[in-house]
Amino acid sequence: MKLFETIRIRDITLRNRIAVSPMCQYSAEEGVPNDWHFVHLGSRAIGGAGLVIAEASAIEPAGRISPGDTGIYNDSQTDAWARINHFIKAQGSVAGIQLAHAGRKASTGAPWTGLGSISPDQGGWSPIFAPSAIPFSDGWQIPEVLTRQGIQAVVKGFMDSASRSLDAGFEVVEIHAAHGYLLNEFFSPLTNTRTDEYGGSFENRTRIAREVVSAIREVWPERLPLFIRISATDYLEGGWDLEQSVQLASDLKSLGVDLIDTSSGGNMPKASIPVGPGYQVDFASEIRSRANVATGAVGLITEPAQAEEIVSSEKADLVLLARELLRDPYWPRRAAAELGVEITAPDQYARAW
Ligand SMILES: Cc1cc2nc3c(=O)[nH]c(=O)nc-3n(C[C@H](O)[C@H](O)[C@H](O)COP(=O)(O)O)c2cc1C
Secondary structure, three states: OHHHOOEEEOOEEEOOOEEEOOOOOOOOEOOEOOHHHHHHHHHHHHOOOOEEEEEEEEOOHHHOOOOOOOEOOOHHHHHHHHHHHHHHHHOOOEEEEEEEOOHHHOOEOOHHHOOOEOOHHHOOOOOOEEOOOOOOOOOOOOOEEOOHHHHHHHHHHHHHHHHHHHHOOOOEEEEEEOOOOHHHHHHOOOOOOOOOOOOOOHHHHOHHHHHHHHHHHHHOOOOOOEEEEEEOOOOOOOOOOHHHHHHHHHHHHHOOOOEEEEEOOOOOOOOOOOOOOOOOHHHHHHHHHHHOOEEEEEOOOOOHHHHHHHHHOOOOOEEEEOHHHHHOOOHHHHHHHHHOOOOOOOHHHOOOO
């Protein structure tokens, strides 16, 4: 079964094709991951995933989605990640991190608060930044337009966070350029109305991504994989779409990106998204074949046979699971049993499997 075959990307070998999709836990203080993150990520490494990607972690305080986001911009955060990564590695998993800047979707309450955008007196912050001064939705903060200097600071922030990721023992870095966060906002003509070299043409709207990838590759070793998560489409006329995603994937591959983690939506609140089992798999498949680059498929992948079909029919090289792995951190073990594959268990659990 292909799902349980190893896969080598640069010098890193994953024990199977199952990855924990990055999931914000909104549970950090001052950006520092804690025991919650240790147990949450550690359990999924014990559960058998080949790759455990830590949540969207901010490259600077203004780039957090919520006050509870993790970060990777200071020493306390880097040290706290190192402890978690040491454990993940000891379980035979590879530790990855998603580096993020929330752009105009920064300063929100955790989802369970139901607050949406929050002001400084509600524990949020201001200003927030974006390519253009267009708020995400009614009642949300109006972002400040990033100056060229501001853009260069963001690029440097991604580079410094990648360097810290290396110090913390991560072996995969994923750039978050999906779901309407900062980089995605630059890509889409609906959220980027700039008239300088970062807006207008496809080449200008995607310039920041090329700069971020090149800057990260300066400090992120050749031997280690670099992923990027994109939203393949805004699902809106005149917005970002699959054609542009294919072109971007191809451009970024030539700069050192190894895998396109293919999600969709999140940039425009009014988009209507045809959600259903594996609804984003076709995007991953198209990008894979047309840009000739490895992809990850994500979104309502819950069944072992479904996951196996995606990788064995070469629609994607990895499957990333989010909510199903929250429901069951042992999903990889369950999938192996269902597909008739024997995988090793930790010694401590050997009598159960
Ligand atoms: C609690 C939660 C937190 C999430 N946080 C992130 C995140 O930090 N970065 C990201 O790219 N996607 C995030 N997502 C989206 C998931 O990674 C995934 O793309 C999405 O849930 C679809 O996959 P699923 O159907 O397997 O849940 C989050 C999803 C959930 C449920």
